[in-house]
Amino acid sequence: MKNIDTIGHVTGKSVYLDDIPTISGTLHAAVVGSAIAHGKILKVDTTEALRLDGVVKVITCTDIPGENQIGGIVEDETLLAEDEVHYQGQPIAVVIAKTERDAHKAAKMVRIDYQELEPVTDPRIAKEKGLLLIPPRSFSMGNPSEVWSHCKYIVDDSIELGGQEHLYIETQGAYAYPVEGGYIKVHSSTQGPTAVQKTVARVLGLPMNLIEVDVVRLGGGFGGKEDQASGFAAMAALAAHITGKPVKLVLPRHDDMRMTGKRHPYSGDFRIGLTADLKILAFETTLYQNGGAAADLSPAIMERTLFHSTGSYYIPNTRVTVYSCKTNLPPNTAFRGFGGPQGMFVIESAIAKAAETIGVSAIEIQKANLLKENDEFQYGQKAENVNARKCFALASEKFDLENLRKSIENYNQNNKYSKRGLAVMPLCFGISFTNTAMNQARALVHIYQDGSVSVSTGAIEMGQGVNTKMAQVASILLGIDISRVKIHSTNTTRVANTSPTAASSGADLNGNALRIAIAALKKRLLKVAAELLECSDDELTIENETVIRNGEPTALKWNELVKKAHLKRVALTENGHYATPVIYFDKTKEKGHPFAYHVYGTGVVTVTLDCIRGTYTIDDVYIVHDFGNSINPLIDLGQVEGAVVQGIGWLTLEELAFDPKGRLLSNSLSTYKVPDIHFAPKSIQCIPLPTNGPELAVLRSKAIGEPPFMYGIAAYFAIHNAIKAFNPSYSIKLTAPLTPERVLMHLYQ
Ligand code: MTE
Ligand code: HPA
Ligand code: MOS
Numbered sequence: 001m002k003n004i005d006t007i008g009h010v011t012g013k014s015v016y017l018d019d020i021p022t023i024s025g026t027l028h029a030a031v032v033g034s035a036i037a038h039g040k041i042l043k044v045d046t047t048e049a050l051r052l053d054g055v056v057k058v059i060t061c062t063d064i065p066g067e068n069q070i071g072g073i074v075e076d077e078t079l080l081a082e083d084e085v086h087y088q089g090q091p092i093a094v095v096i097a098k099t100e101r102d103a104h105k106a107a108k109m110v111r112i113d114y115q116e117l118e119p120v121t122d123p124r125i126a127k128e129k130g131l132l133l134i135p136p137r138s139f140s141m142g143n144p145s146e147v148w149s150h151c152k153y154i155v156d157d158s159i160e161l162g163g164q165e166h167l168y169i170e171t172q173g174a175y176a177y178p179v180e181g182g183y184i185k186v187h188s189s190t191q192g193p194t195a196v197q198k199t200v201a202r203v204l205g206l207p208m209n210l211i212e213v214d215v216v217r218l219g220g221g222f223g224g225k226e227d228q229a230s231g232f233a234a235m236a237a238l239a240a241h242i243t244g245k246p247v248k249l250v251l252p253r254h255d256d257m258r259m260t261g262k263r264h265p266y267s268g269d270f271r272i273g274l275t276a277d278l279k280i281l282a283f284e285t286t287l288y289q290n291g292g293a294a295a296d297l298s299p300a301i302m303e304r305t306l307f308h309s310t311g312s313y314y315i316p317n318t319r320v321t322v323y324s325c326k327t328n329l330p331p332n333t334a335f336r337g338f339g340g341p342q343g344m345f346v347i348e349s350a351i352a353k354a355a356e357t358i359g360v361s362a363i364e365i366q367k368a369n370l371l372k373e374n375d376e377f378q379y380g381q382k383a384e385n386v387n388a389r390k391c392f393a394l395a396s397e398k399f400d401l402e403n404l405r406k407s408i409e410n411y412n413q414n415n416k417y418s419k420r421g422l423a424v425m426p427l428c429f430g431i432s433f434t435n436t437a438m439n440q441a442r443a444l445v446h447i448y449q450d451g452s453v454s455v456s457t458g459a460i461e462m463g464q465g466v467n468t469k470m471a472q473v474a475s476i477l478l479g480i481d482i483s484r485v486k487i488h489s490t491n492t493t494r495v496a497n498t499s500p501t502a503a504s505s506g507a508d509l510n511g512n513a514l515r516i517a518i519a520a521l522k523k524r525l526l527k528v529a530a531e532l533l534e535c536s537d538d539e540l541t542i543e544n545e546t547v548i549r550n551g552e553p554t555a556l557k558w559n560e561l562v563k564k565a566h567l568k569r570v571a572l573t574e575n576g577h578y579a580t581p582v583i584y585f586d587k588t589k590e591k592g593h594p595f596a597y598h599v600y601g602t603g604v605v606t607v608t609l610d611c612i613r614g615t616y617t618i619d620d621v622y623i624v625h626d627f628g629n630s631i632n633p634l635i636d637l638g639q640v641e642g643a644v645v646q647g648i649g650w651l652t653l654e655e656l657a658f659d660p661k662g663r664l665l666s667n668s669l670s671t672y673k674v675p676d677i678h679f680a681p682k683s684i685q686c687i688p689l690p691t692n693g694p695e696l697a698v699l700r701s702k703a704i705g706e707p708p709f710m711y712g713i714a715a716y717f718a719i720h721n722a723i724k725a726f727n728p729s730y731s732i733k734l735t736a737p738l739t740p741e742r743v744l745m746h747l748y749q
Contacts, residue, residue, distance in 0.1 A: 016216070030249075052109060271285075283317070336709045390689060398622075404604075480558050508698045
């Protein structure tokens with residue numbers, strides 16, 4: 001079925017933050033960000049700004065009634081800068097005015113004197129200087145140092161991996177208003193309503209029960225609103241609290257690009273060792289995560305890099321270390337894959353480099369090392385229901401990889417200045433928040449007297465279709481038509497203590513909580529039905545809005561049953577709580593069973609290179625993906641397509657450029673290029689791997705949001721392969737993104 005938001009989106013009726021009808025007297029806020037990346041604030045002069053007509057107030061750190069602290073994992077981030085600034089765009093003041101225009105105009109009139117300090121933007125330099133956000137962490141298995149001597153091939157190299165701007169269509173924003181008695185209601189474009197509630201409470205010095213956060217939907221989040229929506233919501237709430245008026249704060253695109261963190265760039269060094277039969281015997285890597293000026297989610301992202309640093313492979317001897325480095329860039333944050341793509345990029349780079357050195361295709365090495373049943377991950381979990389080889393085999397068969405490779409070779413022999421390339425990306429992505437405690441959710445279900453059903457969960461709709469999936473879960477499990485089910489906004493007064501909708505777990509966690517709530521309601525309803533039909537309730541179920549007895553429809557309809565249950569004073573409301581069973585992780589040993597299950601797949605990307613210009617087209621993407629038993633194939637396919645294009649963009653066109661002073665140069669859509677419909681692959685063919693799906697996935701339908709992003713990695717290596725076809729002496733340089741400019745350099749290296 002189609003996403004329930006489809007019609008609303010195309011007719012423009014869907015409500016986003018900026019569409020919420022405002023209360024009369026609403027004021028508007030604009031953020032004053034630091035002009036420099038590192039320095040001391042000598043003076044903040046607001047006189048001129050305050051003189052502008054319509055300006056109500058300029059708020060600085062001294063106006064904060066609670067704590068000037070928004071750091072979630074590490075307490076290292078102010079809401080408004082105090083005496084130092086650590087990145088360009090760092091919020092220093094908030095201007096409140098009667099119109100949005102005046103607020104922005106006045107923001108430019110706030111004069112700030114700085115004493116500039118030397119910024120650090122390179123994570124390796126930060127590490128040298130001892131600038132770390134948290135202590136380094138290492139995962140290991142076996143002992144690489146003991147086995148290097150058994151390796152026939154040993155390859156060392158380095159990677160330089162770029163970041164990525166989220167470019168959600170809806171920028172960061174919030175609308176906050178005082179209700180009464182200090183109570184503040186906040187509409188926020190956030191993936192984490194509880195994070196917003198907690199941050200607002202902290203900044204205002206109020207208990208959490210005086211802050212209500214409500215979210216209808218986001219115009220995209222992609223991780224960028226897991227943590228970073230909180231600060232902007234806190235500014236709006238602070239302004240509302242101080243003025244006693246409703247305040248709206250929506251970042252202009254330019255401010256959003258400059259002020260918010262992005263995907264983490266990583267630098268790193270690796271060594272890989274293989275036997276004569278291409279088995280990877282050992283892998284060692286040290287990575288430098290460019291965390292930006294504050295920890296934000298970097299520690300958790302570092303953790304997922306560690307978890308995914310061996311990709312879809314079994315490697316018996318590993319040692320992986322990540323340093324989370326503090327630099328003078330905006331605090332980098334969650335972005336689809338959450339550090340996983342960066343970890344996988346490194347192992348795929350090592351394989352590509354080994355293949356080049358040995359003189360085989362990377363595909364031979366990939367194939368020889370794919371995970372098998374019961375293989376151990378370096379974090380101690382045993383691989384179960386492994387579909388890595390099945391996906392690889394099905395992809396080879398269905399897409400006839402042998403012939404595809406041959407036809408590309410043929411093309412390359414017959415064309416001098418146009419070359420094609422192909423690469424394969426095997427995928428294995430762990431599902432669950434790596435922080436075990438976050439793997440919990442709640443769902444609140446009301447059945448009204450007329451038989452209509454209201455569902456509230458902790459899940460945030462951000463375009464990924466989680467609301468549709470929740471409505472499907474309710475309709476399937478209650479046995480009623482989906483039109484009876486209303487999925488409400490995500491609201492902290494209806495569903496408390498939510499984990500952010502992230503880690504691709506939104507549908508699993510909230511859907512399972514919903515399943516639990518519905519099971520309890522259904523049990524009570526069937527007891528009523530059993531009384532009415534004078535039979536035992538275990539003979540009964542509900543299908544097609546009808547009570548079914550031993551497989552035969554009865555005359556008792558859903559509506560009637562609900563009405564009777566209400567008259568019998570049966571509770572028609574239920575709150576379901578779900579906590580993922582089985583998972584645990586022991587950080588002292590860096591071992592455990594952190595993931596409910598893994599998502600597998602194989603992606604193949606082909607490209608064509610213009611060897612005169614260095615430009616390229618992404619031709620075809622072929623995927624065999626392990627959806628489990630997909631509850632909504634249409635939505636899931638949409639997630640695959642979007643994620644693949646986003647993944648390709650990350651490693652090809654999307655280049656973040658900072659000047660040596662740490663100022664973002666690629667701060668608009670004319671200088672930061674994202675894939676458009678012309679750049680998108682000519683075709684994306686995705687075949688589902690036939691499986692039943694794991695029990696811990698919602699209705700056995702596997703998590704889909706992030707995993708297919710990683711197929712984009714194949715585009716990067718496909719381009720390299722095309723470069724090698726033109727310039728056989730080219731030695732792969734592991735710098736990303738592989739922009740046309742870089743490609744041109746490599747072609748004539
Ligand atoms: N799809 C759309 N359209 N918009 C988004 O912002 N975010 C992605 C993914 N797919 C995103 C998206 C990210 S980063 C995650 S973690 C998941 O959706 C979150 O939703 P889920 O847990 O319901 O899959
Ligand atoms: N994934 C995504 N977001 C998160 C995670 C994770 O594992 N942990 C904390 N936030
Ligand atoms: Mo997604 S990066 O876990 O929001």
